[in-house]
Amino acid sequence: MSIEVRHLNKRFGATVVCDDLSLDIPAGQLVALLGPSGSGKTTLLRMIAGLEVPDSGTVLFHGEDTTGADVRERGVGFVFQHYALFGHMTVFENVAFGLRVRPKAVRPGEAAIRAKVAELLALVQLDRLADRYPHQLSGGQRQRIALARALAVEPKVLLLDEPFGALDARVRRELRRWLRRLHEEMHVTSVFVTHDQEEAMEVADRIVLMNHGRIEQDGPPDEVYDHPASPFVLQFLGDVNLFRGGAQALGGEGGADPRTAYVRPHELQVVATAEPGSVPVVFVQALTVGPNTRLEFRRHDDDSYVDVEVTRAEWLALRDRLAMKPGARAFLLPRRVTRFTSEDVDPAAMI
């Protein structure tokens, strides 16, 4: 089922949380609402679910206006960041809850409920835990149970609020992959909120980047990464170096170009001699984390720092070839420079 959001507005007191938001989500898509905390992404998700009432604007499910519809009638599945499992019920009863509370006329029989719950527990690979209580499970298991519970009512839309936010890194990665697979199998329209760009890039078909209650950019992961619409998007999706003032040096545009140029750390090449468009720097230090090495340089002209990311092997070769010791001189040559035509950069958004 498709979701359409039209001109949604929401404020809490004086704070504008959602500022005239419009969004189209076709049926079957897996969309990430990505943004820093306070960007309004969770509020948007809760308004789609019906847990929050918008001040103005409409939400349409499959072309039908559901803005005024009660949460119970929307047929959504919602997964909470902190799972919100019913602590006094077993895993089985948690998953069965949505079926048991149905009005008598449409409530499945006990045998049908058992079969459905067993099927869902098998889907989340936790069928052996049916008789446990939530507090006996690990975080990842709880979140999978929460997902099974949400799926039990066969929702037409699945909404997930920072579903992996409370889990440790390894479990997160596992669950991401698992959610991706699940979506491929079930093809239910899904929207999940995250502040983790990596998670959004990895899981979603499409990323909606939000900031200050507005949509900054909306598109497939590769597109938003390769063609960021604003400095905010560029910065939010990964580390980036800013070249102010001396930016004319980059790309050799000539003349004093006051605009800022942005270059990602892995898009800089370290060279021994000056080349057109290169920037003279002094090597400061190298930090190796896993397979990559992060090199820190200081610029000659304005003493600002520039990060360069290379693979570990590249770094070892570079060190031998250029005799890189702290204080050594080198030049940085960008392979790719991003500039924005309208340069009304909000300094706060840069953080």
Next chain:
Amino acid sequence: MSAPGAPRRLADVTTEPAWLRRLLIAVALAFLTLFLFVPLVAVFVEALKKGVDVYLAAIVEPDALAAIRLTLLAAAISVPLNLAFGVAAAWSIAKFEFRGKNVLLTLIDLPFSVSPVITGLVFVLVFGLQGWLGEWLRDHDLKIIFALPGIVIATIFITLPFVARELIPLMQAQGIEQEEAARVLGAGGWQIFRRVTLPNVQWALLYGVILCNARAMGEFGAVSVVSGHIRGQTNTMPLHIEILYNEYQFAAAFAVASLLAGLALVTLALKYFVERRVAASARAVAGPRL
């Protein structure tokens, strides 16, 4: 003491010297013995001083039986009403945002901060013959003061905070996420309350009811003012005990008092049991958040 090693020395620096610990424990025990244990024993000793026959006679005496009945009746009416009020108040305070929430929270505590005698007097001023509603009540042949309704009203007021006070912190700590989850899954208001909210607070609720009941049966001050002390009619157990005592029937007074003391012991035992369940269920409910 030939066990040096790090753990031993660590214990030494983090706890007080042995003599001080023993002294503090002794002081606490002596205090408890003097003010709690001795009086409790005294009640039973005095009650049985003149033999079991006198003890039983004092309890089955018609006025005493009437007092016991009245006490049970007043508790049987006021405790369920306060249970309903407490749940409603806690539910609205913990789960909704509304104007005047803090005022309501403060008002719930009012019975704790007002002397029970004042409470009784206020009700006499409102419902008594010379009171605001006195004439109207008399014209309609309704008797509140010096009758069961007055006693029940005073008891309800005095015991109002117990259930609500137990539930509010727990329900606030639990938040509304589980209720939201239930709502999204299609549960209605009553289903959410019965299947999600209530099971999450059941032990705290029982705990509140036990405390509420103990106080309802033991209340003296407010009930004393509104009851009128009519023997066999408006005397509750505490009032009956006072009258017997004032008439120098010590054995009889202590005999009835021993019933209330027994109730207190049962309450303590229940409280101990329920407290452990409250702690256990708080762990279970809080668990999923960790």
